[in-house]
Amino acid sequence: MSSLGFEQFPDYQVPGVSHADFSPYESNGGSIVAIAGEDFVVIAADTRLSSGYNIHTRTQSKLFPLSNKTVLASTGCWCDTLSLTGLMKVRMQSYEHTHLKTMTTDAVAQMLSITMYNRRFFPYYVSNILAGIDKDGKGVVFSYDPIGHCERATYRAGGTAGSLLQPVLDNQIGYKNMNLNGEEPPVLTKERAVAVASDTFISAAERDIYTGDSVLINIITADGIETKELQLRQD
Amino acid sequence: MLNNYNSMAQPLWQNGPTPGAFYNFTGGQQQTQKLPKELTTAGPFGTKRSTSSITTGSSVLGIRYDGGVMIAADTLVSYGSLARYQNIDRVFPINKSIILGGGGDFADIQSIKRTIDQKMIEDQCYADGISMKPKALSSWLTRVLYNRRSRMNPLYIDVVVGGIEQDGTPFLANVDLRGRAHEDYVVATGFARHLALPLVRERKPKDRDFTAEEASELIRKCMEVLYYRDTRNMAQYTVGVCNATGTTIDGPCKVSENWSFAATIKGY
Numbered sequence: 156m157s158s159l160g161f162e163q164f165p166d167y168q169v170p171g172v173s174h175a176d177f178s179p180y181e182s183n184g185g186s187i188v189a190i191a192g193e194d195f196v197v198i199a200a201d202t203r204l205s206s207g208y209n210i211h212t213r214t215q216s217k218l219f220p221l222s223n224k225t226v227l228a229s230t231g232c233w234c235d236t237l238s239l240t241g242l243m244k245v246r247m248q249s250y251e252h253t254h255l256k257t258m259t260t261d262a263v264a265q266m267l268s269i270t271m272y273n274r275r276f277f278p279y280y281v282s283n284i285l286a287g288i289d290k291d292g293k294g295v296v297f298s299y300d301p302i303g304h305c306e307r308a309t310y311r312a313g314g315t316a317g318s319l320l321q322p323v324l325d326n327q328i329g330y331k332n333m334n335l336n337g338e339e340p341p342v343l344t345k346e347r348a349v350a351v352a353s354d355t356f357i358s359a360a361e362r363d364i365y366t367g368d369s370v371l372i373n374i375i376t377a378d379g380i381e382t383k384e385l386q387l388r389q390d
Numbered sequence: 391m392l393n394n395y396n397s398m399a400q401p402l403w404q405n406g407p408t409p410g411a412f413y414n415f416t417g418g419q420q421q422t423q424k425l426p427k428e429l430t431t432a433g434p435f436g437t438k439r440s441t442s443s444i445t446t447g448s449s450v451l452g453i454r455y456d457g458g459v460m461i462a463a464d465t466l467v468s469y470g471s472l473a474r475y476q477n478i479d480r481v482f483p484i485n486k487s488i489i490l491g492g493g494g495d496f497a498d499i500q501s502i503k504r505t506i507d508q509k510m511i512e513d514q515c516y517a518d519g520i521s522m523k524p525k526a527l528s529s530w531l532t533r534v535l536y537n538r539r540s541r542m543n544p545l546y547i548d549v550v551v552g553g554i555e556q557d558g559t560p561f562l563a564n565v566d567l568r569g570r571a572h573e574d575y576v577v578a579t580g581f582a583r584h585l586a587l588p589l590v591r592e593r594k595p596k597d598r599d600f601t602a603e604e605a606s607e608l609i610r611k612c613m614e615v616l617y618y619r620d621t622r623n624m625a626q627y628t629v630g631v632c633n634a635t636g637t638t639i640d641g642p643c644k645v646s647e648n649w650s651f652a653a654t655i656k657g658y
């Protein structure tokens with residue numbers, strides 16, 4: 156036994172020696188996709204909330220509208236998502252009362268980065284994508300890592316099937332490494348953005364057990380937010 | 391000085407300035423920190439935290455129907471594999487529009503229940519006719535439980551909150567020990583998550599909510615299944631009901647046991 160090192164430790168508890176048992180984190184699954192166009196942005200998330208092989212609910216929205224021009228999609232550890240989005244909503248309201256105007260999408264993007272970095276050494280275990288219309292009326296997507304690194308993009312996938320969805324978007328939206336015979340890639344329409352976003356989720360639901368049930372799609376334009384729902388496989 | 395390491399420990403990110411304030415350089419006035427008691431009082435082996443639950447309640451099952459909610463739990467509180475306390479209600483009426491079912495460590499359930507009861511008394515003292523609603527209580531519970539998990543000192547509980555909102559719509563939610571919360575027409579904790587959830591989901595009509603009769607029958611059936619397959623379950627349970635007329639706790643009800651099939655089971 157001593158060769159295994161068992162006898163080096165007494166049976167009773169010793170100061171300074173702790174055993175890890177409670178984990179504050181848990182992965183509750185879910186995937187998110189956002190695609191920006193010239194004057195619109197499409198953001199979508201599935202509605203399954205699970206941990207391990209349990210599906211807690213099939214109807215959990217992971218899209219959080221922060222203003223009529225900005226929507227935040229958040230997955231990962233659901234209790235962190237609830238805390239983070241709750242804090243974001245409070246700060247949005249506080250800004251509105253202080254400055255008598257709604258935060259712009261760019262300002263929300265910066266605030267989200269700071270809010271997440273504030274927990275640098277005990278991070279929110281979440282995958283965030285922020286979509287909205289910017290100051291110039293253009294569609295924008297911001298994506299984040301769990302400690303608050305922020306990157307502006309035109310399309311992004313995140314969550315448990317993020318690595319499955321992103322290559323599809325690179326091909327279908329980004330036209331990466333494609334021979335277009337010297338022509339410009341076609342301008343993205345709202346319909347095509349919704350269609351590609353829907354298709355990525357249908358594909359992801361085939362391979363990712365944490366993605367499924369249904370997709371909620373928000374189409375943000377200068378006129379407001381339009382909502383759509385699409386059924387996915389429920390197994 | 392065995393415990394010096396402990397009294398020196400400062401939680402990460404709490405000794406910096408608050409956003410917009412100035413940093414306190416050393417040599418200046420030291421601000422006294424207000425840390426929670428469980429982090430500042432050290433025992434002989436450092437700061438102690440509960441690492442697991444001791445006396446436990448098993449499953450809780452909640453079903454939302456067109457006019458209210460029902461929450462059921464058996465009356466057993468176990469001590470490991472010992473069926474220690476056999477006649478304890480785990481479904482509580484909170485006020486006239488909230489019921490709460492608790493699973494997990496029963497001491498932690500009692501502790502949070504005392505705090506909630508005190509909140510209800512404060513609520514009544516305003517005498518303004520306004521009482522807390524289930525959505526507010528579940529939101530409050532997420533904050534308490536999330537704070538405790540963030541201090542790595544969780545309350546080992548898994549609760550089901552149900553009731554009637556201000557506008558008369560029924561509400562049912564589950565909050566776990568990390569502060570994860572979700573609403574649905576059926577929520578369950580413990581073994582009921584595996585055994586009862588699928589049974590209830592299977593019988594859910596697509597185009598409408600359950601009726602009170604359907605919900606009641608499903609509760610009866612599910613508690614029977616749980617009794618047969620969950621070894622930490624008992625043949626006795628209580629059902630909390632919250633509808634437009636108020637909250638009641640029915641029971642204790644008996645599971646209709648039938649072991650005549652037992653003799654036919656062979657091969658184990």
